[in-house]
Amino acid sequence: LGAGATGIPFTDTKRLSDICGIVSTSMITHEPSSVFIYELIEEFGGPGAFYDAFYISSVCPLGFIVQNQKGNWVNCNYYDYPDLFLAVRDFIIDSLKKQIGFGVDRSVCYVLGKKNARYLEAINREYHFFDSLITFDHPRYIVQYNSKQINTYIADFIARLK
Secondary structure: OOHHHHOOOOOOHHHHHHOOOOOOOOOOOOOHHHHHHHHHHHHHOOHHHHHHHOOOOOOOOOOEEEEOOOOOEEEEOHHHOHHHHHHHHHHHHHHHHHHHOOOOOOOEEEEEOHHHHHHHHHHHHHHOOOOEEEEEOOHHHHHHHOHHHHHHHHHHHHHHHO
């Protein structure tokens, strides 16, 4: 899903094609989080304005899957499994160093998801990658549990991003 198919967090092949003009013919994916993110991007002024101002990445740019009780393979997050985090911690730190090397503004890092933020805060205390971290609710949480309040969330994100 999402970045696993596109390489870009919170983007599915549908929005990558329809909104960003980057067509993927190998598969068609739908990522619920991307619905929220692209509504946010549109409210911000569109992909050009948004991506000129912000670089979206992942704390851990690897995708992980786990087999659920029904036998289906589903995405999982590095922060949901302490042993997995420990196994990829050095990779995460190296990846963050490389991405910072791109020349990104390190004054503020906006973090999507409270669990994600806890892990990044711990790493940041040790490595001082960013001057400050601002945490938002995860787009998946918003879409799944608070879909009737999407416009309120988008307004809050926009106010805090500018």
